[in-house]
Amino acid sequence: MAVAEDAGSTGHRAAASSGAKRPSRLLRNPMSKIALVPMIAIALVVFLGGTVWTIVYSFTDSGLLPRLDWAGLEQYDRLWSTRKWIVSIQNLALYGFASMIGTLVIGFTLAALLDRKIRFEGVFRSIFLYPFALSFIVTGLVWQWILNPQFGVQGIVRGWGWESFSFDPLNNPNIVMWGLLIAGLWQGTGLVMCIMLAGLRGIDEDIWKASRVDGIPVWKTYIRVIIPMMRPVFVTALVLIASGIVKLYDLVVAQTGGGPGISSEVPAKYVMSAMFGSQNLGQGFAASSMMLLSVVIILIPWAYLEFGGKKRG
């Protein structure tokens, strides 16, 4: 890789200037290595070590305390026969799919509108992005209030005379995930809009000129030329959204608490209640390992495309 070569050449140059005094490679510039100790410790102990630890203990029958009593796949068997977990997975799949499409479409559309050389661009951008500065707790609580059946959207429409109107996502198990989605999209689209806008700004002005000379309509230029050119930006945005979706937790806790019943449970919440609520550590470890697996499934194709492609090209 290019990085390794780079490191080698700086090493050579350093050797030429000060290498005569310190012959050993490992001891050269000891301060720079000492300074990296915290980072290396975090990477190896917490990130790598912690992950391996959790995976190993997911094969045990740990209850209140972690114990190394081998139990094979028992925890996973139990996990996949628990209705709450199945509901969590289904919810996350629905939310994830809808949120990915929604965020990309809305994010790109807003970015494209802002890129049309409009006035007050900064004001509009600030408005679209400010929800991203707020926490999921704040987001969840505000939307809980707006979607309140009595005083919120449903109540208002009924007040206009449409008595049978019904829109109560937070108390209706069938549509509760859409209630969460409304809040999630409100909070998250600004980020994607920003990424998309940065991508659009990176596109050569000549492309627009060329398409204008050829008389191609603006919308067609976006679909046929600009979006294909922005493939890497879309991929980055997608990976970012996807890894955020798997972590979905705070929003659910604040907005619905997993209810009504268990209809808006999500995997992260399942893990938390298994570990800290019902003192069932093994279940928590198994469930979190499954979460990790889903991230790996998302990330490997991306890493292959991003880094594998570069090596060949």
Add this chain to the structure above:
Amino acid sequence: MANPATLGATGAAMDASRGQMSSDHHRGPRPKKALSRRNIMLYGVLIVVSLYYLLPLYVMIVTSLKGMPEIRMGNVFGPPLEVTFEPWAKAWSQACTGINCDGLSRGFFNSVQILIPSVLMSIAVASVSGYALSMWKFRGSEVFFTILLMGAFIPYQVMIYPVVLLLRNMGLFGSLSGLVLVHTVFGMPILVLLFRNYFASLPVELFKAARVDGAGFWQIFFRIMAPMSLPIFVVAMILQVTGIWNDFLFGVIYTRPDQYPMTVQLNNIVNSVQGVKEYNVNMAATLLTGLVPLTVYFVSGKLFVRGIAAGAVKG
């Protein structure tokens, strides 16, 4: 990036050419953009969407200024007929969480106590690491960095329990310093990436010249690199202040109830099942909690955007 002057010029040229092509909108010479159908559509859509994005903020504000009788009579969007600040006072000092009834103020001060050391420590560790990674590469340094970056994608739930054990062994579980450590650890991937990329973009000649003059690791960092990198330190600070203030998960796991940060306290107040729901107090509390990151956001403006863009696009 294209410089703004050229962008503006091409924009004007474009409008001119459009004007000539569509004669039905040709209203004679005008110095600036005409009110074309395209513009009405464009701004119309933008304004409608803006209103939608602003709606929750508006709802928070108006609800927090109403009295409970007025809330029961009207709806969430109605402006307050009689403005009262009582809900704010109550949210700050009297609202009950189920454990105690001293309002959000406790959570606020806890959050401040968590925030300041966490931000300082995470930035200190990450900036030095990023500097070492970009300028003092050695065999294997990139491997450690890759592992660290992967940490950004691993769901926190996978690492939560091992961290509980680590903190317990260090005697820090349930203490504020333990939480500070946790924030430092989990802030590392994005911050190190941010600093590494920034330092790598600085001219190498600077580094080489300092080396030839005999400057060491820390000297180069403090005398040359850090003073040149003020913007990226500010960006890192914005990222961390909003991120740590908004954290819920770590706060709820790694601290005791009397040390809960503001977000956890807020959730406990609003979602508490005891007593009558006081929506105005709840919204005042919500707004109070959102005030810190909102202030940071509106004051920092472009730097906030730069922070998330740097973290996102270059990753």
